[in-house]
Amino acid sequence: MLIPILQDRLRSAVVAALPDADLSRVLIRPCTNPAHGDYETTSLMALAKERRMNPRQLAADVLARLDVQDLCEDIQISGAGFLNFRLNLAALQRAIQGAARGEHLFLTPASRPRTVVIDFSSPNVAKPLHVGHIRSTFLGDCLARIFRKLGHRVVTDNHIGDWGTQFGMLLLGWKTTLRRDALAADPFLEMERLYKEVNQRCKDEPGLRDQARAELVKLQSGDPENLAIWREMQKLSQAQFDSVYARLGVSFDVTLGESFYNPQLPGVVKELTRLGLARESDGAMAIFSDGSCPPKEDPFLVQKEGEWQPNPFLVQKSDGGFNYATTDLATLEYRLKTWAPDEILYVTGAPQQLHFRQLFATFRRWHPDTRCRLEHVWFGSILGEDGKPFKTRSGETVKLTELLEEAEERAAKIVAAKNPDLPAAEQQDIARRIGMGAIKYADLLPNRQSDYVFSWEKLLALNGNTAPYLQYAYTRTRSLQRKGAELGDLSAVTGTFVLAAPEELALVRHLINFGFTLESVIADYRPNFLCNYLYELAGRFSKFWENCPVLKAEDPAVRASRAALCEVTGRVLGEGLGLLGIETLDRM
RNA sequence: GCGCCCGUAGCUCAGUUGGAUAGAGCAACUGCCUUCUAAGCAGUGGGUCCCGAGUUCGACUCUCGGCGGGCGCGCCA
Known part of the structure; x- marks a missing residue:
């Protein structure tokens, strides 16, 4: 909001002082220590360093060419060559006033929107969503929301x-020990049972493993019976996923599973071979270093x-x-062809x-001319409370639905204690939003x-x-709105905003950095x-x-002024929580 | 063995191209509910930023070498 303006002005001054400077590295950011002002740049010290210039002299040269009179009080050069900016009162008043009028919410949509494909969540058919999926699901959903908010496709x-x-394993189990009633009651539970049972029996009966493999080969070669069973498993699973995602408030534009790309796989390998990228190795086809x-x-x-050695x-x-x-690889090619993404x-x-x-290196060699940023937005492992890896194969996994139930129960107890007079249905709704929010935020x-250390206590802390x-702070803004409306004297700010108390100023100074924060999130996917x-x-x-x-x-x-400040704060809190995928409440 | 990641307060963790006096939450302790306000606020105590060297005006951040932990390293995803 104000940062891009200041940054542009600073860049103009820098280019006037140093015509060949790399302006993309000239940045402004909020001060790490408010004692130094509202914003600072450390870029001039970096520029001076690589040119063996005196940093304070460069800062003085830039400052002499800097025109920010309308926004800032006098700019200070400090330390080794910092430039410190302090916004003047009028600039703060204009910013908050614009937001109060609904002209903006301290952010500016991208001037050049990018198209971004985000691949996340990715559960497996026949297995429930569990704690291992929460990071991917919430991270991906949150990034999608923020990219969209900033105007990207x-x-x-x-x-x-x-x-x-x-x-x-699943097909073999399905054909031998499937219980239809159990499947109808809880598809994942039954499919899980089938898988575990066959897996267990395989350890005692060596021949069984070959049978399972044979079922897989039949499926992959298009056997009608196995395909029909597979489709049923897929359908049952998707229905379960849909209900969990609905509950989580997570949605997808497309759901294209691995099987979707099946027909293209032979062609991919053929093409890689033709281009000399892939070659035979121990009977497999592999890509080696070039x-x-x-x-x-x-x-x-x-x-x-x-x-x-080759890897x-x-x-x-x-x-x-x-x-x-x-x-x-097939998926990557499909996405590029279908959406022409930038990222x-x-x-x-x-x-x-x-x-x-x-994968990325292979694709670059395959399509050297394709300009698309490929990013692995990775996240840490999930550990048990003992610090040891939280394995999903063995041992018990915590299902996502169980986690949500527990969170809502804990929240419900607190709601009942704090606000016993609310109708039961509202209490339940509040508990739902709080429980879900607590998990997502954690x-x-x-x-x-x-x-990621999996801890009930931490995940469900309130x-x-x-x-x-955060939700509570939001409800305070709502409660003030309600009371203000009762009094009937809450009109929009007509004159100049009154910003005098340190708390008012501190609040406004933080509000205006909302857009900068969102930009930081998508820059680093954090x-x-x-x-x-x-x-x-x-x-x-x-x-x-x-x-x-x-x-x-x-x-x-x-x-x-204060009522409007509350209102705007509520909007930013609500918007920000919404971008995290967290619902707000009017009271709690 | 090699690669990736991590090591910050008692515990769990933040720390934005290297930037100024390293910050939160939890736990502990002390205050504040006849209020638009307590799922809150104010305050206290708590640190060899794993160790050692180097680069730099400046290092929790970068480089190198150790120590400790997690993960990965050819037909699972």
Whole structure:
């Protein structure tokens, strides 16, 4: 909002002082320490350094050419060559006034919208969504919302695992021990039972594993009976996914599972072979290093026993079957052809980093002219409370639905204690929104690259830096609205905004950085920046709330300004929570 | 063995091209509900930013070397 304007002005001044400077590196950001002002740039020190110039002298040269009189008080050069900006009162008043009139919400939509495909969630057929899916699902959904808010075109794609080797076991189980009544009652439970049972029996009866494999081969070669069973499993699973996603408030533009790309797989391998990218190796088809980058950066090389050895990317198995590398390549090509995106994001776990490096490198060699940014938006592993990896294969997994139930129950108890007079239905609705919000926020708050320690207590905490705290701050703005409406004297601010109390100024100074925060989120794919921004906003609002009476203010102009400040804060909180996928409430 | 990631307060974690005095939550302790306000606010205590060297005007951040942990390393995804 104001940052892009200041940045443009700064760039004009820099280019006047240093005509050949790389302006993309001239940046303005909020001060890390408010004592230094509202915004700062450290770019001049970096520029001076690489040119062996005196940084303070450069800062002075730039300052002499800088025209920000309309926005800032006197600019200070400080330290080794910082430029510190302090907004003047009029600029703050204009900003908050524009927002109060509904002209903007401190953000400017992208001037050049990009098309972004986001691949996330990706559950497997016949398995319920569990804790292992929450990071991908919430991260992907949140990024999609923020890209859209900033004016970009987004395609969300749920790449469902509907064609893996698990179907061998499942088909065999289905044909031998399926219980129709159990399937009708709880499809996942029954399918899980089938899988586990066959898997267990395979350990004792060696022949069974071959039978399972045979079922898989039959399926993949188009056997009508197996296909029909597979379709039924797919349909049952999708119905379950749909209901969970509806509950989560997550939606997809397209749901194209792995099987969708099946017909294209042989062609992909044929094409890679024709181009000389893939070659036979131990009966499989694989892609090797082309030596185009240093060994250390080459995803097709690995160092073993002191030597660089091939680390190939397998696109076809020795039995002729295809694997996820093949599917991912076909998927990538389909997405480029269908949506012509500027960017494709893969929201999956850290362990898949090598896979995506190989995938992206292979694709670059396959389509060297395609300009599309490919990003693996990876996140840390989920650990148990003991710090050991949270394995999904063995041991019990916590299902997403169980997690939601627990969250709502805990929230319901608190609602009942705090607000026993509310109608039961409203209490339940409040508990639902709070429980869901708590889980989403707990998931989005940590840096995505950190490992995720699964903890009931933490996931469902309802105080401190949590969603309920933000939701509560929002309800305060609503309650003030209601009371103000009763009094009937809450009119829009007609004159100049009164911004005098430190709490008012601190609040406005934070509000205006909303857009900057959203830009930061999509630049690094890190929603936690938004969480921290909102937490800070709620904190500043609470201080304002404690110290600045609104409806009881003597001066009508102060009253109107503060009421509008509340209203705008509520809008930003509501919008911000909405972008995190978290619902707000009018009271709680 | 090699690669990726991590190591910050008692616990869980933030820390935005390297930037000024390293911040939250939880836990502990002390205050504040005849109020537009307590799912809140104010305050106290708590740190060799794993260790060591280097680059730099400046390092939690970058480089190198250790130590500790997690994950990955050819036909699962």
